[in-house]
Amino acid sequence: MKNLFTASAVLASALALSACQSTPTKGDLPQEVQPTLEAQVQTVDVSQAHIGKIYFRPVSNGVQVFGKLNGLNPGSTYAIHIHENGSCSSKAQGAGGHFNPFGKPHGNPNSPESHAGDLPNITADANGVASVNFTRRDISADKQGANSVYKRAIVLHAGADDYVSQPSGNSGDRAACGVIDAY
Ligand SMILES: [Cu+2]
Numbered sequence: 001m002k003n004l005f006t007a008s009a010v011l012a013s014a015l016a017l018s019a020c021q022s023t024p025t026k027g028d029l030p031q032e033v034q035p036t037l038e039a040q041v042q043t044v045d046v047s048q049a050h051i052g053k054i055y056f057r058p059v060s061n062g063v064q065v066f067g068k069l070n071g072l073n074p075g076s077t078y079a080i081h082i083h084e085n086g087s088c089s090s091k092a093q094g095a096g097g098h099f100n101p102f103g104k105p106h107g108n109p110n111s112p113e114s115h116a117g118d119l120p121n122i123t124a125d126a127n128g129v130a131s132v133n134f135t136r137r138d139i140s141a142d143k144q145g146a147n148s149v150y151k152r153a154i155v156l157h158a159g160a161d162d163y164v165s166q167p168s169g170n171s172g173d174r175a176a177c178g179v180i181d182a183y
């Protein structure tokens with residue numbers, strides 16, 4: 001298993017960490033894209049580097065999941081999912097399996113035959129930054145309800161999701177995690 005972070009990427013993460021600490025944690029998005037929920041994503045290694053935020057906002061056809069993660073290996077592709085438990089303990093094993101309130105198989109997020117927590121793979125650009133932007137019809141960004149993602153977790157994996165293998169797309173180790181909380 002390839003390590004997520006190269007030496008230079010660790011440096012980038014450290015820089016991002018210091019930038020993060022000077023950035024307000026709430027209310028940092030413009031009014032027109034105000035989310036209801038957010039997750040602050042940190043690596044599961046000892047550095048617990050803050051690599052970005054993922055936001056959730058209700059839109060007409062579901063919930064838009066968006067944000068940027070940095071400190072990744074340039075050009076590498078990673079799986080990212082919503083997992084069922086709002087815990088990142090034990091290197092994110094505490095997050096449990098993929099969020100799956102409708103009893104579906106793991107699958108391509110563009111198919112209804114997928115976990116509600118399944119999201120498309122993301123690929124880092126030359127600067128090690130990857131964007132997340134996907135709308136799922138079957139989740140809610142409210143604070144309650146069976147399909148609400150509140151107090152669940154977003155998990156970034158060390159490898160890509162093949163969208164086929166059960167139960168989690170052969171995505172590799174859990175590399176970073178954030179509990180989904182109020183924005
Ligand atoms: Cu996952």
Ligand SMILES: [Zn+2]
Pocket residue numbers: 081098105106107114115117118167168169
């Ligand atoms: Zn899944």
